[in-house]
Amino acid sequence: MDVRSQISMVFHLDKCIGCHTCSVACKNIWTDRKGAEYMWWNNVETKPGTGYPGKWEDQEIYKGGWKKDGDKIYLKGAGRPKSLTNIFHNPHLPKIDDYYEPFTYKYLDLIESPAGDDQPTARPISMITGEPMDIKMGPNWDDDLSGSPDYARNDPNLTKLSPAEQEAMFQLERMAFFYLPRICNHCLNPACVAACPSQAIYKRGEDGVVLINQNVCRAWRMCVTACPYKKTYYNWNTGKSEKCILCYPRIESGHAPACMHSCVGRIRYLGVLLYDADQIESVASSDEESLVDQQMNMILDPFDPEVIAAAKANGVADSTIDAAQYSPTYKFVKTWGLALPLHPEFRTLPMLFYVPPLLPVMASVRDVSNEAQQEKLNPIAKQWPDNWLYDTSTEEIFGTIDQARFPLEYMANLFSAGDTSKVKERIMKLMAVRIYRRHKTVGDISEEKSNEALSTAGLTPELADAIYYLTSLPKFDDRFVIPAAHREQAIEMMEFTGDVKGNTGFGFKDKSAERGS
Amino acid sequence: MTSRRRSRAGDLKETLKGGDARILNCLTPHGKWHIHSTYMENHRMLTLSRGCEPVWMSEVDAAELEIKDNDWVEVYNDHGVYCARASVSARIPKGVCIVYHVPERTVGIPKSQVRGGKRAGGHNSFTRIHLKPNYLAGGYGQFSYHFNYWGPIAPNRDTHVIVKRMDKVVF
Numbered sequence: 233m234d235v236r237s238q239i240s241m242v243f244h245l246d247k248c249i250g251c252h253t254c255s256v257a258c259k260n261i262w263t264d265r266k267g268a269e270y271m272w273w274n275n276v277e278t279k280p281g282t283g284y285p286g287k288w289e290d291q292e293i294y295k296g297g298w299k300k301d302g303d304k305i306y307l308k309g310a311g312r313p314k315s316l317t318n319i320f321h322n323p324h325l326p327k328i329d330d331y332y333e334p335f336t337y338k339y340l341d342l343i344e345s346p347a348g349d350d351q352p353t354a355r356p357i358s359m360i361t362g363e364p365m366d367i368k369m370g371p372n373w374d375d376d377l378s379g380s381p382d383y384a385r386n387d388p389n390l391t392k393l394s395p396a397e398q399e400a401m402f403q404l405e406r407m408a409f410f411y412l413p414r415i416c417n418h419c420l421n422p423a424c425v426a427a428c429p430s431q432a433i434y435k436r437g438e439d440g441v442v443l444i445n446q447n448v449c450r451a452w453r454m455c456v457t458a459c460p461y462k463k464t465y466y467n468w469n470t471g472k473s474e475k476c477i478l479c480y481p482r483i484e485s486g487h488a489p490a491c492m493h494s495c496v497g498r499i500r501y502l503g504v505l506l507y508d509a510d511q512i513e514s515v516a517s518s519d520e521e522s523l524v525d526q527q528m529n530m531i532l533d534p535f536d537p538e539v540i541a542a543a544k545a546n547g548v549a550d551s552t553i554d555a556a557q558y559s560p561t562y563k564f565v566k567t568w569g570l571a572l573p574l575h576p577e578f579r580t581l582p583m584l585f586y587v588p589p590l591l592p593v594m595a596s597v598r599d600v601s602n603e604a605q606q607e608k609l610n611p612i613a614k615q616w617p618d619n620w621l622y623d624t625s626t627e628e629i630f631g632t633i634d635q636a637r638f639p640l641e642y643m644a645n646l647f648s649a650g651d652t653s654k655v656k657e658r659i660m661k662l663m664a665v666r667i668y669r670r671h672k673t674v675g676d677i678s679e680e681k682s683n684e685a686l687s688t689a690g691l692t693p694e695l696a697d698a699i700y701y702l703t704s705l706p707k708f709d710d711r712f713v714i715p716a717a718h719r720e721q722a723i724e725m726m727e728f729t730g731d732v733k734g735n736t737g738f739g740f741k742d743k744s745a746e747r748g749s
Numbered sequence: 750m751t752s753r754r755r756s757r758a759g760d761l762k763e764t765l766k767g768g769d770a771r772i773l774n775c776l777t778p779h780g781k782w783h784i785h786s787t788y789m790e791n792h793r794m795l796t797l798s799r800g801c802e803p804v805w806m807s808e809v810d811a812a813e814l815e816i817k818d819n820d821w822v823e824v825y826n827d828h829g830v831y832c833a834r835a836s837v838s839a840r841i842p843k844g845v846c847i848v849y850h851v852p853e854r855t856v857g858i859p860k861s862q863v864r865g866g867k868r869a870g871g872h873n874s875f876t877r878i879h880l881k882p883n884y885l886a887g888g889y890g891q892f893s894y895h896f897n898y899w900g901p902i903a904p905n906r907d908t909h910v911i912v913k914r915m916d917k918v919v920f
Contacts, residue, residue, distance in 0.1 A: 251784045252797050337856050350868045353858050355920040356800055367800035379818035380839040402839040
C-alpha cells in the first residue's frame with residue numbers, strides 16, 4: 233500500500249445556477265493576459281450541449297484520454313510513436329475556432345470617428361489580429377440551450393439514446409437542462425503528464441495538483457491532445473501550454489481556490505483524499521463496468537490505523553491526515569456514495585467528482601389521460617393534446633426515477649461510463665434525503681414512509697441529517713478543509729523532471745522514479 | 750377587437766410587415782446576469798454571452814423565416830428598431846421572442862436596413878415609453894441623455910414586434 237494524499241473536489245450540480253462567477257474569478261486572476269485570452273481554465277457548460285471547446289467529449293475527433301488494449305492502457309492520440317508521426321502536423325489538436333476566436337470591441341471609434349449624422353458604434357475585433365471579425369463562437373456559446381438545433385442536439389452524450397428519447401428532451405415545457413462547471417480534474421492517471429515529450433508536466437507529491445513547468449515546456453502540445461477534458465491550453469504568445477493550477481498559491485496559504493471561494497451557489501467542496509497509488513495502474517486498466525467501483529475502492533479510509541501508519545511512513549504530514557478525516561469530499565464520495573467522476577471511461581481517474589442533479593427528474597412522464605390528471609390537478613394546469621402529462625402526483629416513493637425527464641442513460645453517459653444503476657443509486661439517496669426533510673419540516677409524509685425511503689436508499693436518519701447539513705447549511709470551513717502547506721516535504725521541487733521521463737508522474741512504467749528512492 | 754389585437758395595433762399601427770417577417774410578442778425573462786455586479790456589456794459578460802445581447806426565438810419561427818442560429822435579425826415596430834443576432838432555441842415558445850438584458854447601443858450594434866441605414870437602437874427602442882410616476886422621483890439626473898437611450902427598465906417590455914432577417918450587415 234502506497235498511501236498518498238490528493239486535494240480533491242466535489243461539485244454539487246443541483247446547486248449550480250450557471251452564473252459563471254467561477255469562470256469570471258478565474259479569468260480575472262489567471263488568464264487575463266496576451267495569448268491566454270481564449271483560455272477558460274474554469275468554464276461552465278449547459279448540458280445537453282456541445283461545450284467548450286466544441287464537442288470536447290467526442291474522442292473520435294480529439295483522441296484524448298486512454299484506451300484499453302488487452303490488459304494494458306495506451307494513450308489514444310499521443311505518446312511517443314504518435315508524437316513522432318504527427319511531429320509537423322497533429323490532426324487531432326483543437327483549433328482556435330473549436331474554442332473561439334477571442335474578441336473585443338474597437339472602443340476608440342466611439343471617440344475618434346469623424347462627425348456624421350449617425351452615432352458611431354464599437355464593432356467587434358479579434359484580440360489576436362485586431363481586425364474586424366464576425367463572432368461565431370464563444371466560451372459559453374450554447375448557454376441555456378441557445379442554438380439548440382446546432383448545439384444541444386449534437387451533444388455527444390445523446391448518441392446512445394433513441395431518436396424518440398432525444399426528441400422528448402427538446403420538447404417545450406417537457407425539456408430540462410443543467411449546468412456543468414468544469415476545471416482541471418487533477419487526475420490520478422493524468423494523460424497530459426504521460427503525453428508530454430519534454431516531461432514538463434508533473435503531479436505534485438504533497439497534494440496531487442497537476443502542473444506544467446513553464447521553463448521546461450517546449451510547445452509540443454501533446455498534452456492538449458491527450459487531455460480528454462481539453463483542460464490544457466496552448467498560449468500562442470509565450471509558446472507554452474498552461475492549465476488550471478488549482479490556485480496552489482492560495483491553497484498553500486490556506487485559502488480556497490478562487491473559483492470555489494467565489495461560488496455563489498456554494499456548490500463546490502474541497503478536501504483531502506488518501507488513496508493507494510499502487511492501484512493506479514490496475515484501476516485505470518480495469519474493465520469499463522468496474523471502473524467507477526474500482527476508483528472508489530482505491531480511496532482509503534482516513535480513520536483506518538493501517539492507512540494512517542502507511543501514510544505517515546510515506547511522509548504524509550499529520551496535518552494532512554487530520555484534514556483527510558474532516559474532508560467534505562471524502563464524505564460525498566465515499567461515506568455517502570453521492571458523487572461520481574465525469575467520464576470515467578477516459579481512464580484518467582479524475583479527482584473532481586460531481587453529485588448528479590436531481591432537479592429535473594422529479595416528474596413522471598408515464599402515459600396518463602388528461603381527464604384522469606385533471607381530477608388531481610389545478611384546472612388551469614397545462615395540458616398537451618397527445619395525452620402525455622407529467623404525473624407529479626405519484627404515490628410511489630421512487631416511482632419517477634425511471635421515467636425521468638432527463639433520461640438516466642444520459643446521466644450515465646456523463647458520470648458512470650453508461651451504467652445507469654450507479655446514477656440511480658445516487659439519485660435515490662438525494663430523493664430519500666428530500667423525503668426525510670419533508671417529513672421533518674412539512675410533515676405531510678409519514679415517518680414510516682420517510683424511513684422506508686431512507687432504508688431503500690441505504691441511508692439512516694443520522695446520515696440524512698449529515699447530508700442535509702453539508703448540502704444546505706455548510707459554513708465556509710465545512711466546505712473547504714485545506715491542510716497546512718508543508719513546503720519542506722515538497723520533494724518534487726528538487727526533482728529533475730527528466731528523471732521521470734515517460735511515466736504518469738508515479739512511475740508505473742518506470743519503477744526508478746519512486747518517491748524517496 | 751380582442752385585447753391582444755389592440756395591443757398589437759398599439760405597437761404596429763404604422764409599421765407594415767414586409768417580405769419574410771413575422772409578428773412576435775417580445776417578452777422579458779428574468780435577467781441572466783443580474784447576479785453579477787458588472788453590467789452585461791462588460792467585456793467579460795459579453796464574452797460569456799455571444800458578444801452581443803441576442804434575440805432568442807423559437808426553432809419553429811426561425812425555420813419559417815429561414816433564420817439560422819447566430820444570423821443577424823432586425824426587431825422593429827412603430828417605436829423603434831433593434832438589430833441583434835438570433836439565438837434559436839428549443840426553449841422559446843412559438844410566437845414569442847425574448848431579449849434578456851440591456852445592450853449598449855455603442856457596442857457592436859449595426860445600422861438598420863429597415864430604417865434607411867441609420868444606427869439601430871438598443872432593446873428599449875421598441876418599447877413604449879410610458880413613464881411610471883415613481884420614475885420621476887429622485888432628481889439625480891436619471892433623465893439626462895447620454896450614450897444610451899433612456900427608456901423604461903427591461904421588465905416593462907411586452908410589446909409586439911416584427912422580426913426579420915437582416916439583409917446586410919453594415920457597422
